[in-house]
Amino acid sequence: MKAVIIGAGMGGLSAGIALKQIGLDVEVYEQVTENKPVGAAISVWSNGVKCLNHLGLESETAALGGIVDTMSYVDGLTGDTMCRFSMQPLIEEVGQRPYPVARAELQLMLMEAYGMADINFGKKMVAVSDGPDSATVTFADGSTAEGDFVIGADGARSLTREYVLGHPAERRYAGYVNFNGLVEVDDAIGPATEWTTYVADGKRVSVMPIADNRFYFFFDVTMPEGQPFERGTAREVLAENFAGWAPGVQKLIDKLDPATTNRVEILDLDPFHTWVKGRVAVLGDAAHNTTPDIGQGGCSAMEDAVAMQFAFSDHPDDVHAALAAYESARTERAGDLVLRARKRCDVTHAKDPEATAAWYDELRSEDGTRILRGIVSNIVGGPLT
Numbered sequence: 001m002k003a004v005i006i007g008a009g010m011g012g013l014s015a016g017i018a019l020k021q022i023g024l025d026v027e028v029y030e031q032v033t034e035n036k037p038v039g040a041a042i043s044v045w046s047n048g049v050k051c052l053n054h055l056g057l058e059s060e061t062a063a064l065g066g067i068v069d070t071m072s073y074v075d076g077l078t079g080d081t082m083c084r085f086s087m088q089p090l091i092e093e094v095g096q097r098p099y100p101v102a103r104a105e106l107q108l109m110l111m112e113a114y115g116m117a118d119i120n121f122g123k124k125m126v127a128v129s130d131g132p133d134s135a136t137v138t139f140a141d142g143s144t145a146e147g148d149f150v151i152g153a154d155g156a157r158s159l160t161r162e163y164v165l166g167h168p169a170e171r172r173y174a175g176y177v178n179f180n181g182l183v184e185v186d187d188a189i190g191p192a193t194e195w196t197t198y199v200a201d202g203k204r205v206s207v208m209p210i211a212d213n214r215f216y217f218f219f220d221v222t223m224p225e226g227q228p229f230e231r232g233t234a235r236e237v238l239a240e241n242f243a244g245w246a247p248g249v250q251k252l253i254d255k256l257d258p259a260t261t262n263r264v265e266i267l268d269l270d271p272f273h274t275w276v277k278g279r280v281a282v283l284g285d286a287a288h289n290t291t292p293d294i295g296q297g298g299c300s301a302m303e304d305a306v307a308m309q310f311a312f313s314d315h316p317d318d319v320h321a322a323l324a325a326y327e328s329a330r331t332e333r334a335g336d337l338v339l340r341a342r343k344r345c346d347v348t349h350a351k352d353p354e355a356t357a358a359w360y361d362e363l364r365s366e367d368g369t370r371i372l373r374g375i376v377s378n379i380v381g382g383p384l385t
């Protein structure tokens, strides 16, 4: 049984490792010529960490992860702490600590686990087709690859998705832009083992620890889509958007490196439930493109990979049965996470300012119970629960 995987992002690589683990032949093709992930870091929640552990990467993941012992919300304007609470109840309930990690380091870990030399770089898929006995991918250089099945892990603008659905799918601008990067840990911004989030006026500034004494930071700014931006000017843009905010936020703006600060317009896609056509399937952002508001897009891609492994373990000689099992295990769960993230996104970014003001009030009386319950409900429900 041979799988052809398009895309060496966290979804494609996790799937590659997962299928190799059960003895399938795997070929991975990636359009870029080098490992250059977009974005600074991600939070791998406990469900994602469990998937990485399952792929044999427990100690490697822990070594890259920051230790988040507490979580807090801070009034962005006054700097007053609205709530602060321990993460321990969540860790105990789900049985795994979450790990924020640098994207480049996560990507490198997955590439090395899959086998760097086995990744075919510089191969841009331009077409995919399906036949009675195999599926075939055509690349921009005119070459082709054939497998018993094809996994399109080709990201948010997936060509495979268009093939599987039979039409292009329109993504939706979520209403905000995310600026992100890495800085050295600084107590003036937030405690070293805390996920600190400043909120006010439908905007958000957050820092969370990753390995080696660094914070992953991000700023969410609501603005129309398609505003001009010159790379390297993040400090000016953020200083203007967060003028008058608390000293911790000003410190972060002073400290960040504008040259390495990323700016990402946030989009998502309505959930859809057809993930398979014949011998071709979508996985990761190609199948479920979410806003990052609950930090579950990449975790969900890892869950897809584990579910794909389970499906081929259960149906080792039947591609169609395996892909059908994969699809039915995943579409509802992944779609639910997209909709949860969208809901969270709207409250955080003041789509309805009254609802957001009510949320700020709730935060002032929060002891952690409600927030952790919400996060736990995102974490549970995947292939490893």
Ligand code: FAD
Pocket: 006, 007, 008, 009, 010, 011, 012, 013, 029, 030, 031, 032, 039, 041, 042, 043, 044, 045, 048, 123, 124, 125, 126, 153, 154, 155, 156, 158, 159, 178, 180, 264, 283, 284, 285, 286, 292, 294, 295, 296, 297, 298, 299, 300, 301
């Ligand atoms: P990608 O990472 O996009 O990889 C797709 C790969 O396919 C790319 O390498 C691309 O070059 C390749 N490719 C595309 N087209 C072709 C082609 N035609 N031929 C060959 N190769 C191709 N998730 C979390 O779990 N936690 C978080 O905290 C989190 N934070 C986020 C913050 C932001 C600002 C954003 C934007 C996203 C965040 N996410 C987070 C989501 C996460 O980044 C994605 O869900 C994840 O990267 C999806 O992985 P993927 O492998 O499906 O797609």
